[in-house]
Amino acid sequence: QSALTQPASVSGSPGQSITISCTGTSGDVVNYNSVSWYQQHPGKAPKLMIYDVINRPSGVSNRFSGSKSGNTASLTISGLQAEDEADYYCSSYTNSRSVVFGGGTKLTVL
Amino acid sequence: VQLVESGGGLVKPGGSLRLSCVVSGFTFSSYNMNWVRQAPGKGLEWVSSISSSSSYIYYADSVKGRFTISRDNAKNSLYLQMNTLRADDAAVYYCASLTIPPAVGGMDVWGQGTTVTVSS
Numbered sequence: 001q002s003a004l005t006q007p008a009s010v011s012g013s014p015g016q017s018i019t020i021s022c023t024g025t026s027g028d029v030v031n032y033n034s035v036s037w038y039q040q041h042p043g044k045a046p047k048l049m050i051y052d053v054i055n056r057p058s059g060v061s062n063r064f065s066g067s068k069s070g071n072t073a074s075l076t077i078s079g080l081q082a083e084d085e086a087d088y089y090c091s092s093y094t095n096s097r098s099v100v101f102g103g104g105t106k107l108t109v110l
Numbered sequence: 111v112q113l114v115e116s117g118g119g120l121v122k123p124g125g126s127l128r129l130s131c132v133v134s135g136f137t138f139s140s141y142n143m144n145w146v147r148q149a150p151g152k153g154l155e156w157v158s159s160i161s162s163s164s165s166y167i168y169y170a171d172s173v174k175g176r177f178t179i180s181r182d183n184a185k186n187s188l189y190l191q192m193n194t195l196r197a198d199d200a201a202v203y204y205c206a207s208l209t210i211p212p213a214v215g216g217m218d219v220w221g222q223g224t225t226v227t228v229s230s
Contacts, residue, residue, distance in 0.1 A: 033214070046146075046220055048217060091216070
């Protein structure tokens with residue numbers, strides 16, 4: 001199972017909105033509403049930010065939102081804040097009953 | 111909720127290690143569990159999953175035939191037996207689970223990770 005495709009890096013200024021894309025195939029993103037997104041700060045465990053494409057776990061800011069269209073899922077962060085600077089990973093269940101992650105996107109808050 | 115991994119360390123290529131993950135704060139026996147790893151400076155890689163009753167077990171192709179996942183619901187514990195270790199198995203290994211009903215995709219609880227180093 002090949003990794004989902006994410007941009008290596010994105011950046012934005014405080015207060016702006018950014019979107020991170022996650023491209024998959026019919027074997028994962030297209031046919032499963034199980035896309036999730038994780039935030040990871042250096043040296044820390046990943047934190048779930050979005051599950052099942054669009055849902056936020058309790059305690060996650062509503063500045064984070066998820067969507068999906070065709071083979072591409074997206075994470076949008078609005079009102080960018082300094083503490084949002086981190087690595088972000090998407091993930092999906094697959095038709096081989098495995099889980100596949102994206103390569104990760106480094107978000108820089110300028 | 112707490113997941114605490116242990117068992118990592120330095121091992122020679124071809125060697126073995128057994129990782130453990132002890133869970134508290136949620137009903138361990140009700141949830142599927144996963145191992146996810148992260149090589150130094152690299153991204154996340156799913157390693158293996160096990161269903162709540164151990165009926166269903168899945169592995170990444172990169173570890174199939176070398177790693178074995180298991181669990182002991184009486185001890186609230188998850189395990190990963192790693193054999194024939196290679197240099198590219200070196201990583202931080204996390205145990206993780208999805209405990210949000212009725213979610214199907216994602217892992218909302220994670221341990222702090224245990225580090226496996228493979229070197230001669």
